[in-house]
Amino acid sequence: MADPKIRIERVSKLFGPDPQAALPLLDTDASKAEIMEQTGSIVGLRNVDLDIAGGSIFVVMGLSGSGKSTLIRHINRLIEPTAGRILVDDTDVVSLSKAALRELRLHRVSMVFQNFGLLPNKTVIDNIALGLRFAGATNSRARDLAMEQVERVGLKGFEKQYPRQLSGGMQQRVGLARALATNAEILLMDEAFSALDPLIRHDMQSQLLELQADLKKTIVFITHDLDEALRIGDQIAILNDGSLSQCGTGEEILLHPADGYVKRFVRNVDRARVITVSAAARKMPTITCAEISIDKIARLLSAEDAQAVFIVDDEGQPTGAISATSVAHHTDDSYWRDPKHVLPVTRVSYDTILANALSDVAESEAPVAVVDERGRMIGAISRQSALEAMAGTNGPSNSAKC
Ligand SMILES: Nc1ncnc2c1ncn2[C@@H]1O[C@H](COP(=O)(O)OP(=O)(O)OP(=O)(O)O)[C@@H](O)[C@H]1O
Numbered sequence: 001m002a003d004p005k006i007r008i009e010r011v012s013k014l015f016g017p018d019p020q021a022a023l024p025l026l027d028t029d030a031s032k033a034e035i036m037e038q039t040g041s042i043v044g045l046r047n048v049d050l051d052i053a054g055g056s057i058f059v060v061m062g063l064s065g066s067g068k069s070t071l072i073r074h075i076n077r078l079i080e081p082t083a084g085r086i087l088v089d090d091t092d093v094v095s096l097s098k099a100a101l102r103e104l105r106l107h108r109v110s111m112v113f114q115n116f117g118l119l120p121n122k123t124v125i126d127n128i129a130l131g132l133r134f135a136g137a138t139n140s141r142a143r144d145l146a147m148e149q150v151e152r153v154g155l156k157g158f159e160k161q162y163p164r165q166l167s168g169g170m171q172q173r174v175g176l177a178r179a180l181a182t183n184a185e186i187l188l189m190d191e192a193f194s195a196l197d198p199l200i201r202h203d204m205q206s207q208l209l210e211l212q213a214d215l216k217k218t219i220v221f222i223t224h225d226l227d228e229a230l231r232i233g234d235q236i237a238i239l240n241d242g243s244l245s246q247c248g249t250g251e252e253i254l255l256h257p258a259d260g261y262v263k264r265f266v267r268n269v270d271r272a273r274v275i276t277v278s279a280a281a282r283k284m285p286t287i288t289c290a291e292i293s294i295d296k297i298a299r300l301l302s303a304e305d306a307q308a309v310f311i312v313d314d315e316g317q318p319t320g321a322i323s324a325t326s327v328a329h330h331t332d333d334s335y336w337r338d339p340k341h342v343l344p345v346t347r348v349s350y351d352t353i354l355a356n357a358l359s360d361v362a363e364s365e366a367p368v369a370v371v372d373e374r375g376r377m378i379g380a381i382s383r384q385s386a387l388e389a390m391a392g393t394n395g396p397s398n399s400a401k402c
């Protein structure tokens with residue numbers, strides 16, 4: 001990646017009596033359990049490389065104990081690596097002085113905690129203003145800025161309440177407002193929504209996405225919940241025993257899980273809600289109107305074993321389709337040059353979520369044309385290719401790294 005906001009460079013973390021002594025074992029194929037047995041050290045992270053793009057939501061997933069919190073805590077140096085480098089913009093976080101580290105935590109990287117982390121004896125507004133006060137703002141300036149965030153997260157009217165008077169979702173909004181108030185470009189969210197019940201959790205995800213559309217922060221978000229990861233993550237990294245199993249978009253991970261561990265994670269996902277029509281599309285033969293002849297159509301259909309030939313205009317935009325079944329009934333070239341005899345084409349944009357195109361696929365007699373941003377044909381989805389994409393039986397597998 002050209003200029004990542006955060007770069008994790010071959011970071012390893014061992015907890016135990018002599019981490020350095022156990023370090024060489026990370027480059028062998030010894031498992032986490034074997035390393036523990038041989039050295040007494042617990043593998044937190046193992047040679048992790050990650051680039052996190054500015055302005056994106058980067059989700060970290062993995063089973064309990066896989067290293068998610070350990071990873072996120074390296075970014076603001078709540079944890080020091082045993083080996084490797086962490087860069088925020090171009091700042092090498094590990095080499096920061098105490099004062100510079102404080103500056104980083106106050107102004108550049110803020111954190112939202114799972115259990116909200118609010119002070120019970122302070123009001124909403126004072127909880128939000130706290131970080132600003134630490135950063136040196138006057139009381140009235142801190143309160144003004146805090147009030148802006150109260151409004152931003154939809155808590156206007158509740159600013160004088162105490163945390164115990166608020167629901168869990170509202171308390172987490174306060175946590176979010178407090179993290180936003182410092183204007184830090186990076187938000188670290190460790191299971192921030194996990195304590196909330198499902199409906200409120202969904203609302204908080206929506207609110208985060210709305211805020212993000214406006215603020216374009218770099219958000220590192222830990223979750224156990226794959227649906228949450230797929231909903232909000234631009235990129236998803238999956239950790240296994242401290243190692244990175246895979247990193248990619250939700251769609252890449254669903255379509256091409258890198259190993260059995262990732263496969264188990266994605267097994268029960270409703271794929272149609274995640275993958276785009278591009279992933280379900282098949283290449284289809286095309287022909288221009290002037291080229292139409294029964295011989296050519298028959299050749300194209302058999303060469304590409306296709307269900308239809310699409311007629312495209314000079315721009316490459318599909319205007320009609322001739323199906324393999326109907327072509328056998330009319331062997332006269334001029335019949336097929338008449339637009340009223342060809343099937344109408346339904347078009348969908350390449351980035352449409354498959355679930356949103358399924359009714360078109362079901363209703364259209366010809367496969368549905370998938371087009372690029374200029375309306376040019378990329379491929380088409382038949383009922384069969386849609387079903388294959390949903391069942392995960394299409395396409396080859398490859399692994400995607402960030
Ligand atoms: N301070 C510590 N001392 C010793 N071992 C630790 C420490 N912190 C973490 N570990 C170990 O490092 C590994 C990774 O822990 P981590 O807390 O990062 O996992 P996690 O993925 O966040 O799990 P969870 O989903 O349960 O929060 C675990 O095996 C854990 O036992």
Ligand SMILES: [Mg+2]
Nearest residue numbers: 068069070190
């Ligand atoms: Mg954790």
